[in-house]
Amino acid sequence: MDEALGPPPEMAGKAEELTPMLSQYLELCERYGDALVLFQVGDFYETFCSAAETTARLLEITLTQREDSTGTYPMAGIPIDNAESYVETLLDAGYRVAIADQIEDAAEASGLVERAVTRVVTPGTLTETELLSATDNNFVACLTDGYGLAFLDVSTGDFYATELDRLGAVSDELERFDPAEAVVGPDAPREPFGADCMVTPYERSAFESEAAAAKAASYFGEGSLAGEAETRAIGALLAYAEYARGVRADGETGRLEYLTHLTRYDPREYMLLDAVALRSLEVFEPRHVHGLEGAALIETIDETASALGGRTLRDWLRRPLLDPDRIRGRLDAVGALRERVGDRERAGECLADVYDVERLVSRISRGRADARDLRALESTLSVVPDLRACLSAAAADSDLLAALESGLDDCPDVRELIDSAIAESPPVEITDGGVIREGYDEQLDDLRRTEREGKAWIDALEADERERTGIDSLKVGHTAVHGYYIEVTDPNLDAVPDDYHRRQTLKNAERFYTPELKDREEEIITAGERADELEYDLFREVRSEVAEATERLQRTADAIARLDALRSLSAVAAEHGYCRPEVGADGIDIEGGRHPVVERSEASFVPNPTELPRERPIAVLTGPNMSGKSTYMRQVALISLLAQVGSFVPADRAEVPIVERVFTRVGASDDIAGGRSTFMVEMTELAAILGAADGDSLVVLDEVGRGTSTRDGYAIAQAATEYLHDSVGAYTLFATHHHELTDVVEELPRARNYHFSATRGDDGVAFEHDLRPGPAGASYGVEVAEMAGVPASVVDRADALLAGGTHSATPSTGGARPESDPASTDGGREALLAELAAIDLAETTPLEALNLLSELKSELE
Structure with missing residues (x-):
């Protein structure tokens, strides 16, 4: 990122000179000075002035002009429906992006439509499915002085925290979790973060002990409070996550209600694999040798069927256990599943139908889930009873599988609610109707019935009017501007009945309406609009009610994830002849x-x-x-x-x-x-x-x-x-x-x-x-x-040198080592001189020069 953020310089300090809309844009730019603000105007996100020039260049879109009473400004925009790909490009360029949405219906606004930043998108706070890896977590880290360290995956709710005693241990944990972004306190070190991690300084007040402790306790209770540095990391990270979430549609700052569990851990509970070990053992990334890429360990043992299982297996590889009892518990489970081929394969088939419950619950809790998300959740929950059945026999040989079996809650009340309320194949947009299942709400059914009956009457109107008027070319149609009409071509105007009222004149025809058609039109439009509004309200109520089951759903997701990881390990063991260690x-x-x-x-x-x-x-x-x-x-x-x-x-x-x-x-x-x-x-x-x-x-x-x-x-x-x-x-x-x-x-x-x-x-x-x-x-x-x-x-020369002992x-x-040495002969000295003459000092670093000098001196000695 090579440009400074904040308000465009052309606008700075000129709020009173700008139009109300640009003043609103300027205010948001000032409030979110570390982000590029995308400002909703209708169906587009717009940027203005120097920000527009930056956006147009980075996204390779057209730079246009906006002209109003105060002047002409550069403007560049992206369609809201396709915003994710553009946002990804901005993130890759090193920018944070503040999404400023209209939080008021433009049709109901009296004057300027109210807008607010509804989310701040950064590499570590992504929640958009299209921008996330399905099988890996996307962590944002928080580091304080005193080495308090916390990690949060905003998309799943996974939250970890620890307190360390040295900077090297911080580097080890950062390598283990591989965060995409790090929030750092005012006195925290910056050295441990790699080039791929965006470092975000955050406001000092969030890191103050009292404020951080209050924030942590508000989510996880007083029992979550630990060492001071760790508590400050937890509280500051929660504050940053709330900041990134922005405001809700009602204008209130939203809590992240799905953050229900904090895992405080001691790194000494797990085998430590530092960055060098992870790379050289190719645990997650294969090496490239002469342009050829091999395979990583994760690729050979990951036969998980769900995103939940894939992320869990990666987490287990990042944090191998040190407790022999826990290890043996997993081995018992892997062994039990390995022996029961039929149950293991049926479980795999069930798990293949499982959606990413953790991220679904996150979207539901944040109010961003659509009707298809709810249907995906219901579909997953419907698989849970079959999963329990697959475990019933194996659970007898494994305490861990028995615990997972009991933890698989299919949440029948949630399933019943979604199934009764949400249409089987709902549309993508939750405001376009067709989301709520017929029979769920009597008032909605009445409105939809009125709308359907009105449209059926209009569908029959064309045939009825042709018969009544004798005009075979008569047509009944509809436009968004003029509504329903009866169209008659000019040669047939003499046959138009007296109850036809002219609505629109065309080149070769006239369009009319009748009092009854007008009444039906108003009835259809009113019923349709009321139905759409009621349906949207009902959907939000259903979504909110589902969100109340967040903790139960998260427990089920955790059980599914661990089962899938264990099933994967058992399948690999069976297929490739692994033994129990x-x-x-x-x-x-x-x-x-x-x-x-x-x-x-x-x-x-x-x-x-x-x-x-x-x-x-x-x-x-x-x-x-x-x-x-x-x-x-x-x-x-x-x-x-x-x-x-x-x-x-x-x-x-x-x-x-x-x-x-x-x-x-x-x-x-x-x-x-x-x-x-x-x-x-x-x-x-x-x-x-x-x-x-x-x-x-x-x-x-x-x-x-x-x-x-x-x-x-x-x-x-x-x-x-x-x-x-x-x-x-x-x-x-x-x-x-x-x-x-x-x-x-x-x-x-x-x-x-x-x-x-x-x-x-x-x-x-x-x-x-x-x-x-x-x-x-x-x-x-x-x-x-x-x-x-x-x-x-x-x-041949090498063989001769070996045979002669002059090497x-x-x-x-x-x-x-032989007593003869090349440096002890004239030929050896000449070789060393030739080697010295071949050195390009302009391309040699001081350290390399010292190493070369040391080597040459050793040979001469």
Whole structure:
């Protein structure tokens, strides 16, 4: 966003000089100075002056002019019926959008139509279905000084809050919830928020302790009050959500009545996966390698049938459990559903007919639901008895399923109300009639009957008048301006009866009315208008009555969501041969472990065991590139993650401990904008792991020390291994190409060596992807280079260098670094000088220059 918001400069301070409508527009722009105001004028949302120029440019719409007694102004507008797509474009451009609707009927207004901002649309307060992901939450966060943190999904009512003791923990939680927007207090830090999160400073008064506590208590009672920082985050976020909601049609600021439940949580109750771990394990987003995109973990285990279940499964992956009893409760439920194929499949069929109840209830409570939304709710509730029936047998083997069965309330009173009041196939617009079912309201039925009978009389009028007058070409019609008429062409005017009164003259005909036709017209119009008004009022009454059942409906939605997530996990377990893990074990013991994503794409995937007992938790892995080390380490981490979600896992047998945090250091990446080289990023990640991991952590290290000289890199790798062994004690999988490290591991009592085997044959190297004890015998680096298409002359030269022992890297056969070094020969020094001459200093950051200098110095030494 490159323009300042607030009132257009041309209008600022000129309210008394403007027309009443533009003065009203100016007032709203001043009140909502951080948003672009879309101002309803008839069937369009308009902007004026410099705001119109901005809108026209961003939305690629025509910039027009408005002329009145005070002058000429630029104007640009969008149709209300298609506003969502334009609003999305404005949000993508970094704007907040204030929607100013007419809250008064223009036909009844005496003078200027009253308008008010009925909602402020921001990335974190979206409620429009078209702009939201069906299977993921859309959170707005709130952060205070003192690290009070709250998250709210305005579209569903999901509300979480916590209080943290350090800034790093704030970053971890933000990564976990991934908010689209963050509201920050006056003294709150801005550093933890990523570039994709819109940061919104909000008024200081909302963050004051007394005001925030009162706001929180007004929604959730005095019991919701916690630590001061957390309470301030809760109260300020509620105030911001009310601000974003705007005013109701009656002009009153609206509470969010559907916010009925606050979840106060301690992050230590869940496994922590930081941003690095989520990315490297590809939990939600697959990696892009050479333009090719793989699959994420969520894609392989998500067979949910509803949006409710999809969001719940994602939430479980964000927050794997640490409580063994809760984990076993989910595993019991997954196992019970897995064994009952028929019930599981029938439940899936029922769930496929379920609408997004959470978002339906949100719209109903906010007064934005239409008749089709109510019908969708009734349709979903009608499925609930069948879902309960599907659970009846499985519930006997699972306390969790039994609880879900009892929580599935089909709300028969709500169903009956909607079914009796709302037409089966209502129109989209709730003001156009046809919404209320016949028989629901006697007065409405009488009005509709009068309207129908009047129209039937008019339908018969044309034939009756042709017969009475003898004019075969006589027509009866209707226009919005002139009403009903009888049309006679000029050649037949002599046959017009005396009771015909002229209404309109056309080029070749005259239009007439009769007293009886006029009376019928007034009767039809009056009955139709009264019926439309009554029908709209009845619909609002029904919607309000349904809204009173919000808490019951939300409980049912929660039960449906959890059932769908469990059913998905059970279906995946059955289809792909997953086993039930034993959680809380004293070490990792896996037989036939598989990577849940990779095994789907590789028909010949090779399962592997993992044995990391508590007394010997460190495994150092060696072997050539492409042998399977990286896949193997990730699969162990993913098996642990899935087990603590409460899922069965891809293995023949699995015993896993409760892991409180998973750390990963995988792959090469840099931070050019931040001035950090690949090696600096690697060391930063390693520092974070060594500083935070403990005996209840799982650490995955895929190479350490490869971004610097061989000697430096090996020294760092050895020191890190020893530190993990002596001071940390975490379950550790460390893949390395520093073969000398395997000799060190032999001397560490709590560590052991493993390798992935490969064989050299006439056709090159064959990778067996088979994990075996002990260190690897060779790296096969030159062979891999040949397989990758490196020119034969380069491959031959590399072989000759290896055979001659004049290389600086570790020999392919493993063992200690050779005494000869390229820097000790004239040729080596010339190579280093050539490398130095090739450096482009203009394109090298200071940090990169220091790293290069350190590497060259090491080689010379």
